[in-house]
Structures are given as C-alpha cells and as structure tokens.
Amino acid sequence: MPGPEQTVPEPAGEAGGQQTGAERPVAAVTERSADVIVVGAGPAGSTAAAHLARTGLDVLLLEKSVFPREKVCGDGLTPRVVKQLTDLGIDVSEEAGWLHSRGLRVIAGHRSVDFDWPELSAYPGHGLVRRRADFDELLARKAASAGARVVERANVTGPLVDERTGRITGVTADLGEERRPVAYRAPVVVAADGNSTRLSVAMRRHRRTDRAMGVAYRTYFTTPRHDDRYLEAWLDLRDPDDPARGPLPGYAWVFGMGDGTANVGLGVLDTAKPEVDWRELLRRWCEGLPPEYGYTPDAVTEPIRGAALPMGLNRRPQYADGLLMVGDAVGAVSPGTGEGIAYAMESGRYAAETIVQALARRTDSGRELALRAYPQALRSAYAGYFALGRLAAGMLDRPGLFGAAGATGLGRPALLNAVFRLMLNLTEPNSKDALDRLPHLIGRVAPGK
Incomplete structure (x- = not known):
C-alpha cells in the first residue's frame, strides 16, 4: 500500500525562506481521487491549483521533486507577474524578501x-x-494554504485513459523514495510538467515544428552591483571566437539579486549554425563585462545551467479529452523576449477559471463545451502579442537587420520606449491609443496562427 503524502508546509509568512510553527499534518494516502489533478508544481501548476482550490474544489498537485528545487531562470519578474502574485494574495513587499526593480536597462555597444x-x-x-527555487516553493505553499493537496516526490509515469472514449481519467505515479506505484483519478487533468511534458506527449499532444525554440543558460556571481534596480538586457551578443559573424540571435542579461550576487545569463533562438557552445559563450561574455561589475572566475557562485524555452503556444491541441496544458507544457513563452513566468501563471489561471465553470455544469456535454473554451481564452490573450514576438524572433535570426534596428532604436529613445512596452506586453487594456491597440489588432488578423 502507498505511504503518506508528502505535503509542503503551511506558509508561516510570505517571505519564503523561514518557517515557524508546525507543518501541515501528514495524511495517509487513502483517497486517490480528486476533482482536478495538476501535474507539476511550477508557476503554472501552482497558480492553477491555488485558484482551483480557492473555489472549494478538491485539487491534487503532484510534484516529482522536493522543494526547494533548482530551475533555470533569469529571476527577473515583470509587472505582469506582480499582478498575478497580488491576485493570489502574496505579499510582494521588500520586507517579505522581494527586490523591487524600476525597469529595464537596454545596452548595445557603448550605449545604454x-x-x-x-x-x-x-x-x-x-x-x-x-530566486526561482524560492519563488516556486512559495507558490506551492500558497496552493497548499488554499486547500490543494500538494504531493512531493510524485513522479507521474503516464495517463489513465478510458479506452472507450479516449478521455484521460487520471494518472499513474511512482510515489516517494521507494517509488511506490499509485493511481490518482479525476475527471479533469492539467499538464504543467514543463517543456518535456511527458503526460501531454502520452496523450498525443505534439510540438509544432513551425514554432521557434529558444535556449537559456545562466549562472550567478558576486558583484558590488547586486542591488541595481534596473534589469539589464545586453543586445549585442557575439561569439568572441567569431566576431565577424555579427550579433547572435538573442541577448544577455544581468539581474541584480539584492543578496550580493547577480543572475547573469543569455537567451537565444536555437537556430545558430554552426553550433555554438553556449556555456563557453556565457563564460567568455562575462569576462568582457566592465570592471565595475566585479566579475572574475572566482566570483562565480554556481555552475552554468541551461534549459529549453518552448515558445508561442507550440503544442496543440491546448485542450482535448479532459487534458488542459499550461505553462511550458503548452509553450507559453514569449517568442520575442523569452519571458515565461508571467504567461505560465496567466495560463494556469485561465485553465483554472475554465475548469471551475466546466465542473459547475450539470451535464457531461455542458462540461465539455465549457472546457473547449480554454484554447480560445489563450488565443484571445496572446494571439496578437505572440505574433509580434514571432516577428521580433525573425529579426533576431537575421543579424544584419537586428543590428541595424538596435542601433537605430538606441538613438531614438521614444521609439525604443514604444518597442519596449510592446515587447514586454505592457499596454493599457481598452485604450484607444494606437500603441496599446496594436497587439489586439494583430490578434484579429491572425487569431489562429
């Protein structure tokens, strides 16, 4: 028989690192069914689980690892993420352990x-x-405090499928260090299991080959600039061994963490030919930072780690047969900037809102009709913005065009400010201003692309 569920502690506060008081009681795994199963406790899965549990639904959130766990990320969060955290009731004050940023510093050549x-x-x-490890644990605790049953060391091994209808009815998992086989059942399942999303693949949700993929690599080093209130994006990313090649299709970043260190990394389209050793490129790029950053090999505090970036809603169908995909599993990453946390959390919320409405219906046909609204919610939110991102990604993949555009933009701050707002998807909803309306207009022209 399976052993106890491994639940994350109740939050003692939103500061994230310190726990006081008793942990949640460990409950015996006697109930293996739920209203909704969410596979993966990253930002998308935990956000979905928190919103679902708030409504009183019985939610199982299955996480294969144990918190805290490492994830590759830039750790810089835009105002879109701040909104999602605030909506969840999370304290985002600096007293709670967050560093507030004022904006973005764009650097190319000798201009910033x-x-x-x-x-x-x-x-x-x-x-x-x-830090991403702290961030993810905080969100999982928030889901637990909302009422979700968070099960760590639950490695989902595949879907349970009704052979007659083809619908997913739950998942199988290996539980705990002993890898005890467990079956969890629910009428609706959310795949939040990342880019590899084995659950989605098992349900025949395959990646679109016409969508760009990106890669990101990052490390940390100690720096006197650790409390800089601007996130830095360095556009002129070149291979030191081949400077004549021109800018590579991506950018580098330096994000001060406020704890004596900075997160430094690069995000690029995975289209470079010939192949580039991105880890070595990041090391070499760091060596070229100005002396005031204090970078030396001895200042590096963590090894370089990398991850894939699935972009532009690159996996379909986004809902079918009882399975909804969110976050990296559905490719909710901006093709233009590589930002993923905001869209992971937003897609998790859209999925939760869809499921709540569906499970309130009185008939199977009514529930299915409501669930089929999820892809339309994603299209309405992102079609125009992701189309703009694909145009930007196309520029990144044409170094000459990208370099000329970057030089022109830095010479015209007003123009670059407009591009900045568009690329970060920070426009005013329901505004009549042409800049704010542009993504929505593009979304109408190509809603299904």
Missing part, C-alpha cells in the same frame, strides 16, 4: 537607455527579483 516600468491600470509600475 533606462526604461521605467509604466504605471498602468492593470499592472503596477514595478517589477520584482526573486
């Missing part, structure tokens, strides 16, 4: 321009910085 986050009706005028 600072852009403050805009103050909008829907989004605050500041961003955040938080």
